[in-house]
Amino acid sequence: MDKLALGQRIADAREDAGLTQEDVSRAVGLDRSAVSRLEKGDRKLSVPELVAVANVLGRPLAYFVAEPVPSVVSRRSDSAAPHHTSRALDTELEQFAADVRSCVEMGLLAPVERNPQACTPRDHEDSERLAGQVRHRLGLGNGPVQDLGAVSEDLGLYTYSVSLGKHGPDGGCVEVGEESSALGVAVINGEAAHGRRRMTLAHELGHWLCGDAYDSQASLESEKMISSFAIHFLAPRSGVAEVWRRNSGWNTRDRALAVGASFRLSWSAAVGQLRNLGLISQDERRHLGREEPKFGDYLRLRLSWDNELSSPYISPAYASACLNGYTSGRLTADRTVELLRGTLSAEELPRKNALEPDDYRRSFAGHDD
Structure with a gap:
């Protein structure tokens, strides 16, 4: 530099x-x-x-x-965040991307092959079709995505959730590597609400899969299509309809709560998807959207879910790669803790691998007796 x-x-x-x-x-x-x-x-x-x-x-x-990574793009935020908060996201993305790149260079992580024909869906039907294809590829059926961070890294996107402020940007992603062989890196605001964090990561996953992680000129319409992919990926039509039918004895609001809890969606996303799928009317959507439910509303119905992607969070395969680097002697304890970003202390590091006889022989190769 x-x-x-x-x-x-x-x-x-x-x-x-x-x-x-x-x-x-x-x-x-x-x-x-x-x-x-x-x-x-x-x-x-x-x-x-x-x-x-x-x-x-x-x-x-x-x-x-470290040399800088490509420009940060696909930043998702509905809030008018101040400049320093956006720079905080840029900084975290750049640092995490540099660390992922370092792990690739050390052979701890392997890039994935990209689809050169991948592109942003043209309409909502294309978005839903892509979401279904990805779910089928992963064997997810029509149920909820239980561990979105792990699922994302199965597709080559590694995630770091960090505190960026309650009113800060939701997140962003960059690409690390060559155009045809790379890894995706996403940073998510761990202070955002639970459903919003999942929607943000699913949105960034859409950018990664569509091959536009560098598309800083993405149009508003393309962003809508990526968001459409995200909601259909998190809450597929058949799965939502099944939950809706299963709770047919409840009133409309409680049925919407069941859908939100089942698929771990924010209230606005749950109500919006119900309208997208024609399960509620536009008037019902407006009525439901006027009052955000409280945690007690879910508990009253015995509904709950894990607090996924809360800060600090690191993709499990990335954490595993760093720890394998440490146990094999390629990473120092300090560097390993640094790479893991507060998710593990030095005292919690595993024991290093013992050297095998062949390792000792290689160490002394070329030395005189």
């Missing part, structure tokens, strides 16, 4: 940490003018100085030395 890019990263990280140049200069033992020159790209930084700056700014060393 060149001095200008490094300087900008230091400046951004300092601002995100709420520190002044004077704060950083005192903490790392540099003159304030030296910090200013660093941020402008006018001064080189020694390794000990860079380590000290990284510690003060609360960033891993890799953030300041």
Whole structure:
């Protein structure tokens, strides 16, 4: 990374940490003018100085030395988030993508082959058809997706859920690797409501499967089609209809609650899908949408679900790859904990693999007796 890019990263990280140049200069033992020159790209930084700056700014060393990943795109958010919150998403995406890329380069993760013909659905029928094809490929039937993070990584999309603020962006994704062989990386706002987190990840999965993870010029209509894929993937027509029929003795609102809980949807998504499938009228949709249910409404009906994708969350296969890297000696304890992003402490790391006799022989190969 060149001095200008490094300087900008230091400046951004300092601002995100709420520190002044004077704060950083005192903490790392540099003159304030030296910090200013660093941020402008006018001064080189020694390794000990860079380590000290990284510690003060609360960033891993890799953030300041790894080459940048492609631009962040397919950002999903219904809120008018301030600039610093969007930059927080960009930063988390870039760091996670760089770490996934590092795992690929070490042979801990393998890229998947992409479909060169993949494209965004043209209409809602195409979106529903694609969702059905993906569910069939995964053997999901018509029931709920029980572990969306694990299902996504089966399709080559790795997920990190991090706190980005209750009113922050929902999430985004990037592609890591070559066009025909790559992995997808998604960052999800772990402070969003449970159903919203799942909808966000399903939306990013749609971007990944449709091959448009780099499409920063995606139109509003294409975003609608990706959202249509997401809701049909999470709550397929036949499955929703089955839950709706099974609870025919309940009133309309309670039946909608049953659908939402069964498929782990937000209230707006559940009501919207019921309308999409013609199970309720437009007037019923408007009426139901006026009052968001409380947790007690679900408990009254003995309905509940797991708090999936809450922060911090890391895709299980990614966690497994990092831990295999540690037990095999390719990753240090500190680096492994850093890669796992607060989901595991150093004390919880597994025991390293014992060396086999062949390993010892290879270690001494070429040495004199």
